[in-house]
Amino acid sequence: MDYILEMQNVTKTFPGVKALDNVTLKVRPGTVHALMGENGAGKSTLMKCLFGLYNMDQGQIIYNGKEVQVNDAKEALSLGISMIHQELHTNPHRSVMENVWLGRYPRIGGPKSPFVDDKKMYKDTDKLLKSLGLTMKPTDLLRNLSVSRAQSVEIAKAVSYNSKLIIMDEPSSSLTETEVAHLFGIINNLVAKGVSIIYISHKMEEILKISDDVTIMRDGQYVGTWEAKDLTTNMIIKKMVGRDLTNRFPARNPQIAGELLKVENFNSPNPLSFKDVNFTLRKGEILGIGGLVGAQRTEVMEAIYGLRVHDKGKLYLRGEEIQIKKPRDAMNKGFALLTEERRKTGIFPLLSVRDNLLIANMKNYKKSGLLSDEQMNIDTEEQIKSLSIKTPTSRTLIQTLSGGNQQKVLFARWLLTHPDILILDEPTRGIDVGAKYEIYVLMKDIAEQGKGVIMISSEMPELIGMTDRILVMSEGRVAGIVDSKTTSQEEIMILATKFVG
Amino acid sequence: MENTDELKIERFSKSNIKKVLMDRAILFVLLLLIVIIAIINPKILSFRVLRDVLMQSSTKIMIALGMMLVILIGGVDLGAGRLVGMAAVVSASLLQNSDYIRRFYPNMGPLPIFLPILIAIIIGALWGIINGIVVAKFQVPAFIATLGSMLIIYGVNSIYFNLPPNNSQPIGGLRPDFTNLGSGSIGPIPIILMFAIVCTIFMWVLLNKTVFGKNIYAVGGNKEAAMVSGINITLTILGLFIVCDSLIALGGVLEAARTGGATNNYGVGYELDAIAACVVGGVSVTGGVGKVSGVVTGVLIFTFINYGLTFVGVNPYWQNIIKGLIIVAAVTFDIQKYVQKK
Known part of the structure; x- marks a missing residue:
């Protein structure tokens, strides 16, 4: 046989x-x-x-x-x-x-x-x-x-x-x-x-x-x-x-300026979660967050974004201390968080592509108390075009789109809020090579506008290929921050297992 | 030996005690309420009261155990109370004394006692089949399907109850061998309590030791997984509704026997008591989680508090408020267990 x-x-x-x-x-x-x-x-x-x-x-x-x-x-x-x-x-x-x-x-x-x-x-x-x-x-x-x-x-x-x-x-x-x-x-x-x-x-x-x-x-x-x-x-x-994809990552030309965000002494009240997390994010920078699953990377980002509590620790935005108690505070301060589990915390499967795009931004479309269809449609069409989202119409239910296109819709959702700090949690998980590349290009563009991007990723090549620096977490603690140009997969793995066991 | 010491310390550490308290919070609150009632009127802690509470709980245990099955798949059976009424009316109408003046069937000879009981249970099983088909086959949410059957059962029962010569008169004059099932005892143990114990054992075995029982938990916990594993979901749901409504019908029959009569309004609201008891007993309203012991505890505590509030003279309107608070608190605590602590 x-x-x-x-x-x-x-x-x-x-x-x-x-x-x-x-x-x-x-x-x-x-x-x-x-x-x-x-x-x-x-x-x-x-x-x-x-x-x-x-x-x-x-x-x-x-x-x-x-x-x-x-x-x-x-x-x-x-x-x-x-x-x-x-x-x-x-x-x-x-x-x-x-x-x-x-x-x-x-x-x-x-x-x-x-x-x-x-x-x-x-x-x-x-x-x-x-x-x-x-x-x-x-x-x-x-x-x-x-x-x-x-x-x-x-x-x-x-x-x-x-x-x-x-x-x-x-x-x-x-x-x-x-x-x-x-x-x-x-x-x-x-x-x-x-x-x-x-x-x-x-x-x-x-x-x-x-x-x-x-x-x-x-x-x-x-x-x-x-x-x-x-x-x-x-x-x-x-x-x-079906075509040559010469590079998996777009060429970047980072213009890194001063400090944008400073995270000081973040601690979770849960002793098994993160502790003593310190790092800075600079303007125009893409900061990678590496580590094993369970290293509490998502938890730290969610704490910064106000989805989780932290008991000690301070946040400074452009040198000024800020308080974030809930996601709405974070959004008002210019944060955006693209969550890890697209189906669970990202898309609204039974809503249209348009509603999914605009949901974080609805208040901007109010005209004398009611929502204005006209502006909503204009923005939707613009985003569909500029991110080349493949969807039959803007009224199509998002659940019928492929994973990569759903992710682009979510990306567009946060771009519409004009964030200064974009936090991406495993942004390319489960999406195909072509869509991945498009997402990398979007990240690069945002960074080149002088904004800050934080990307959690479990894929080493993407972590090394797309970021400027990589913060590696191990068992809830920062194991080290390395320069993406000089680091290696081995170095990251060693750091990721630093506090394990 | 060192290891076991460490384990013990672990088990009694602060956070662990807190967790146990949290998991059982509603039980502690209710026990506290019972203590308060007992302080106000210590006479409540007597053998007679205990017996009363157990007898009142007996039918409720059967109804709540039936209800539990539906809650385990994330639904509720809103028709439970009305089915109690139908089973009570049907069984009572067939078990009246031959010398009673207003008989439902004036010319009918005496039936063997098991026959009317069996008829009532079969009627329950038939409703179970109908509910089961609508929920399992047509995929109507149990909440809606049983909301419909609640109204239909009440309508059908009222038409039956209104048949001449009865014309909606309360059915009384029940045979002593029948009322004995509800109020008599063998030795010190009330017969009705034995029924409840048998039903409890039956349900424990069904849920923990049979394939059908495990399948109910599987369907309630993750329907997709159950389907992929080749479990017949339609048959499981159909089966659980049949068991549920048969148990509820038996509860209705014994309710008639216990109170010595029946009307078409018997059992109204019992479904809510049953849901409350399940929830207080830790059956998760999201499906897939729940224990027989929890449900029985829930019924006993709820009945005791009901009894106790009347015993110490709390105004009935306040009793409703207190019961409502207990239900909401129970679900609140339950949900906290599964909400990821952020």
């Missing part, structure tokens, strides 16, 4: 869009197969067809040498295909073991019995977790685990189905480098046991490190499949975008 899975000539149309057009995917047994493409290229649609969440219009699936029909998730699972979704599908209020065996609990006295065999479930889970090198207890509640540990539970669940093929949809997007290393350990362990992995990610370095084969898609079409060892980052980007 050459392939564990062959998907041939798969076509899928949605009203008005051809999401998949004659796509082919062939996965060899016991390999990691990366599936790549920009957002909207059709990767997720293809995987949903495989997993039985969508019905294909055309095409066939040959799995384990036999043609199969997959009508729902349950059938896929019983064939030995599992999927780890980008958003975790766990029940936070229940234990690890109940999450793993959800839908097929062991029963006391035969499969028809209504009673759950808790003891067997505990034992099986314990064995499973140990075989994967996971340290949590079967009875731990999911809500008490970190994101990466909760994700390992999902992987354990996939393994428990005796899956021969595991689809991982951006499993590393919320993990730190060490956690990714651990994930790769688990993947290698699985591959050694003959399991095949379809790995979807936007992170080139990761793809080249972990995968054996790479299939690239563009605009719903199959571009080709290559062995990973024959590819380079630039080749992948070129094939994904």
Whole structure:
């Protein structure tokens, strides 16, 4: 058997869009197969067809040498295909073991019995977790685990189905480098046991490190499949975008002037959160914030922005002390915060692109107490054009846009408030290469207007490539501030783990 | 040994005590209220009062346990109170003394006692099926679906209650073997309390030891995950409504037996008491979290406070205000547990 899975000539149309057009995917047994493409290229649609969440219009699936029909998730699972979704599908209020065996609990006295065999479930889970090198207890509640540990539970669940093929949809997007290393350990362990992995990610370095084969898609079409060892980052980007993208980062010409913001002795009342945070941000500067997940980077920024309390510490804006108690204070002082979780704290999915754009700025459109449509439409169209947001109309619901375009709308939302200090929390997470570049250009433009930009990022190349200085946090403390021109990934990693353990 | 000492210190550290207090805040507030009532009138701490409270709580426990299932999936059953009324009227109408003057069915011979009870429970189960189909299959929010069935049940029950020759007269003259279920005891233990205990054990086993029970928690905690894992969500929701409304109907039957009569207005507002008891007992209104022990505690405390406020002579209008405050406080404390402390 050459392939564990062959998907041939798969076509899928949605009203008005051809999401998949004659796509082919062939996965060899016991390999990691990366599936790549920009957002909207059709990767997720293809995987949903495989997993039985969508019905294909055309095409066939040959799995384990036999043609199969997959009508729902349950059938896929019983064939030995599992999927780890980008958003975790766990029940936070229940234990690890109940999450793993959800839908097929062991029963006391035969499969028809209504009673759950808790003891067997505990034992099986314990064995499973140990075989994967996971340290949590079967009875731990999911809500008490970190994101990466909760994700390992999902992987354990996939393994428990005796899956021969595991689809991982951006499993590393919320993990730190060490956690990714651990994930790769688990993947290698699985591959050694003959399991095949379809790995979807936007992170080139990761793809080249972990995968054996790479299939690239563009605009719903199959571009080709290559062995990973024959590819380079630039080749992948070129094939994904369909054009040369010579540089991943725009050329910058930083004009750094005096101090804009000074953060002095920020401390959280929560002893496990941040402490003694000091730094300055200068006009025209892009300051990167690096560190592991859990280093309290987001928390510090949220405290500055008035979303969290801090008990000691002062803020100086252009040398004057300021008080920020709530986000509205921060906005009035010229701060803007683009939050980390786009779906949770960014977009209003059921509102239009226009309303999403203007929501932070509505008071500027009041005319004798009522909102003026005219000015709102003018500004909206202008932003859509200047940021080249791809949307059918300004009245389209934002939830129908791709991730990159949603992010551009959010960017535009904050640009309209004319901020002096723009705080970006993982601004390019989960968006494709083309949109990333556009966001970098926006950051560069803002900095060149003499404003200050702070960017939290877990992606090293972006951190080093886009910023002037990088503040690295470790366990809630500032481990060091380095010059982006002279630093290295190794130096940042050493700083990030300085206070760990 | 050093390790265990450290653990102990950890467990009793300041922040931990605060956390325990916070998690159980509403219980402490209510216990305090009970202490205050007992100080005002110490006679309340008598065996007779305790027995009264337990008997009054019994039907409420069944109704609250049913309600809990719906709250576990993030809904409520607003029809619960009216279903109590229907079950009470139906069972009472079929279990009157043969020599009673105003009989609902003047010419009917005596039925075996289990039959009318079973009929009432089946009626409850049927409403459960209807509610379940509307919520699970048509995806109507439980709040709206049961708001509708609340009105419909009341309408249907009132039409039945108005049938000649009864013509909306209160149903009385219930058979002693029936009223005995509500007010009699075996030894020192009231029969109605035994029913409540059996229902409680049944529900604990159902939720903690069966696949169906685990699936209810799964659907309530993360519907998507449950779906992806191949759990039949429609069947789970349908099933829980059937169990819920059957239990509520049993509560209605015993309510008729306990009070020795029934009208179409029986049970009005009971759904709110049941929701309140669940919430006070720690069942999260956002779904997926809740324990049987919590619900039973919630009912007992609520009934005791109800009883106690009347016992010490608090004006009924004030009683409503106090109960309202308790409910809002309970949810406030509950929500704080899950709100990320910022």
